Amino acid sequence: METIAAALVLLVAVVISSSVVRAAPFALPLPLVQIALGALIASVADLGVRLQPEIFFLLFLPPLLFLDGWRIPKEGLFRDKNAILELALGLVVFTVVGLGFVINWMIPSIPLAVAFALAAVISPTDPVAVSSITARVPIPKRLMHILEGESLLNDASGLVCMRFAVAAALTGTFSLVEASTTFLWVAIGGIAIGVGVTWIVTQVKNIVSKRLGEETGSQILISLLIPFGAYLLAEHLECSGILAAVAAGITMSYAEIGGQLMAVTRVRRSAVWDTVQFAANGVIFVILGEQLPGIIAGAAQTVRETGHHEPIWLLVYILAINIGLAALRFAWAYVSLRLTIFKATRRGAAFKVPIWRVTAAMSLAGVRGAVTLAGVLTLPLTMLDGTPFPARDLAILLAAGVIILSLVAASIGLPLVLQGIAVPPEHIEREREDEARVAAAEAAIKAIERTQHDLAAGRNDADLYADAGARVMELYRQRIDGRSQTAEAAELNRKVDEIERKLRLAGLRAERDAIYRSTRTHKIDDETARKIVREIDLTEARFG
Template identity: 60%
Template structure:
């Protein structure tokens, strides 16, 4: 198969996995299904994909990390910054040291520097995998935000540690001062490049569109190009392209608050980004499955490097490493929790007891994924003297096994751990929504009254009643949100029930409209152009109510 056929087969596998996971009589995480389909592709077509890590990083990671940074709740990111930084920085360093010594103890033939490199590359977590696993279980929103924030930041920490471990394995030397300075440069400059690039591009786009206009699809295409530009620019100055992409996404969310984009453009852009996210996430796991047979063959061939002849020792190593990673994460989470409790008590803040099942779920939720796969493939083939890089194939297989076993452990362990668990109270989302609706309703009524006044000044006397009646009807749509503020809880509850009933009725009416238009188009009573335009209007209204 050529490259185009392989790409099409992988896209087909992504589409098929979405249906297959719903057809199965038992619950199975989508990433595991996609990994299995990737292995089937490799086995059936006998043609592997030569995975270039640099191309993999460039094509897949910038847009996905950009989108994660764009959509992650910023209030949660700032509120829990202490816990997120403890996991993204402290836990990664603890994992590199603890898991590195564990791997070297398990496999003495693997040099300590290579063991540290393997530990570093399995330290970053993947929120995509855990999101698919927890889609049907009630994971606390705040915990999910912490896990997402951790995964956005720990990629750079793990990759920097991995880079220094590989350099130590190749050169035989390591400087803590040099490593610390390089880490500061890589992190701070990467973040700065992401912020500056996004602000500059957004300003240039706004200036050009204001003076010369723009095509309808330009903002969408620019949003797709921003993460690649930030990533490449950061890599050119030897900073973290990954952190640049994350910073670009976070900055984009603040740029969006200007509200200058057209509503239709926002709707179209959301659909485009959802499709990109679904396709890239799926292809990453399909690629992982496609690489699995070759990794297994290479590891079996090099198992003698570990001092054993039986290939089943590979499974022992993989299980031991996964258990070690889970215990390190559990210990770190418990210590961090105890420190937070002590700080809260010292400040006189109320402290709520955290259930042990939630603590254990935090440990199991440390699922590995794309960063681990792509990073371990960058291990050099040869040392400077021309000899093969020690235990390279074994390290690649063990990293792949960590990904698979962490997915399995999370998919098996998280649902029973979280099922029926009484979660700590979350921030009052309904209260925030009501506040936003009341503020929006007040602004809407003021805008209607202002526009009504301007229309009445220009309208003839015969049309005054028409404009007044129209304004009254529009104001009535928003007035009940202001009335709710002064009403009791029972009345507010009744208003919400009335809103839900009205929404169902409106959706039924829109479906009836759409079917009638399609019927007219099928019988050639209206043109395709007219039917598409009217159906698009109905679809936009339905998207609003859904």
């Protein structure tokens, strides 16, 4: 009962945090609000939350990584694959090695293997956290795609590096050859399991749906179970469950291209996954705030063992680690961007980019978040001989400090750096979208003509089918005419579309209000009202 009550309190805190952010007159990072609420909860009540690392890892990481892989734009991922891999793999290794030695030198009570583990777990970035900061700041779309792709892959690479560092801390030995071989098995096996589990499940699901019909609730539940299945199977076979979850998400996006599901299933499933993502990310940060008092107490004891008796040294350590992270990220991003521009200019491409501002934006956008916290909380509680894991509380506190300070730095610095940067309009993507809409409308007209002829064949009221078909096809012809115009005419048509959208939304809301009035006056029953309102809501979602 106490566990259920604690979970409910955490979820309520997540809901309150969202309201606080929306009510704030300025851009307030949601994770910071959630951490503050968690600390407030800890100051007034002891929820008794005792985190088991393996359970914490299993509950939060698979669905979050799966959803990142599922929703990330694949075209941008492959287009900028070189830049993304440089950041997601090269920068992670660079950070682990460089920052690991710095942490061990600065805090001798943290063994080198644990220092590498800490450096590895704070290397992944969190696009959810940075998107909450950039929501009111224009950011180049391509830069955002690179950050998303980096965070998707560096989650896996950083946490896999942490796994090797923890193993070295527990056993006291490390072999580069053995680690390299194990890494290949862990990585390739995890990816293969993620792809295989998703493909098999989707194929079986489609076969069953074709024979027995589709049930929306079951389809949604299957999508929720896939990341956990891939993760658990990979971990059982001693592969990377993290990579399995990421690969499962990417495979899911390709499996969905076939359009096997009903529209209502996709709409409801998307709403469920949005809720899962919001709740999981939020609970992680609220837990961080709730755990802070105990973490600080344990870390203070470790600091005293280093010979520094003042708690201020905790802040010094956190600040130094953040400066080190920023410096390493800035240097790597600067060199990477320079090489990219050099290669492009050799091919004849002209670049006019403010390299210092873009590099600074890349550095500030390296915000740490949920994955860092989830990873550091999975550090073992004890060594193999039962003794406490060295400097565990201090490592958790340092990681938490990095999360908080990186959020503050990004929320203040990123808007300043991006201010005045012209975000070019995505003409090519808009043209592609228009072409796709025209092709879809043309295919719809052909399908309507065929269906109209089939339905009217041999009937006396064929004129009714012809009239109905003409009315429906006219809507598609208007769409084609609106997309197949000159740039000036297309811009004017978009303004008309926006006006029409606002008028349609006003009409839909009036419809819904009228249905609710009819329900309150008992002119229609609740079931009928829900059905009509559902139809209105789906239409409004399309225009809204």
